Amino acid sequence: MSLQAQVDNDIKDAMRAKDMPRLNTLRLLKAALKNTAIEKGGADAVLDDVEASAVIRKQVKQRQDSIEGFEKGGRPELAANEKAEIEILSAYLPKALSAEELAVIVRDAIAEAGATTRQQMGAVMKIASAKAAGRADGKALSSEVQKQLS
Known part of the structure; x- marks a missing residue:
């Protein structure tokens, strides 16, 4: 199963479970994947798993940058939300090297x-x-x- 198909299935599961934080994070990820696919080759383009992983890493990096900004700005509750999103997104990435x-x-x-x-x-x-x-x-x-x- 491709990474994009896995995200789609997990969105459905999150909807059934009424897990709103996970659902919102996965919807944002799906939009980022779709936008990248459109940039690559039009509306019908599909990303392979390597390209999809690159999009996910980019999303994680954006959230890490946001955490730094929120912590400097004295907004720990927003930083906590971003950290939770990173955990959700990290599940789709391959295991990091030691x-x-x-x-x-x-x-x-x-x-x-x-x-x-x-x-x-x-x-x-x-x-x-x-x-x-x-x-x-x-x-x-x-x-x-x-x-x-x-």
Whole structure:
């Protein structure tokens, strides 16, 4: 079952259960998926799971940014809502890489690129990003590459 089909089924389940926070979050996700599909190829386009995962990661990132703003603005109740939405969205993402797995991927990417200095970080990031396949945050990946190239 594709990720989009899973979201559609979960929307129906949330409607039956009258779980409004989950339902609202999933409806926003479905709209984001549909908008991305339309941008990709028109009204009938369907995203594959990799593209859908990228949309979900983008939604999680937006909510993380909102949490920072709400906490700085003294609105903990809104930050709590965003955190709850992140938990719902995270269930659709593949399991994140551990620090050890990330270090191994970066080490392999450095060896594959033949990099020895920070000036070659772009080539290493390209290879490491492809190997991580969306299971690692870009910031974490970048900091690990910098650490190993130092």
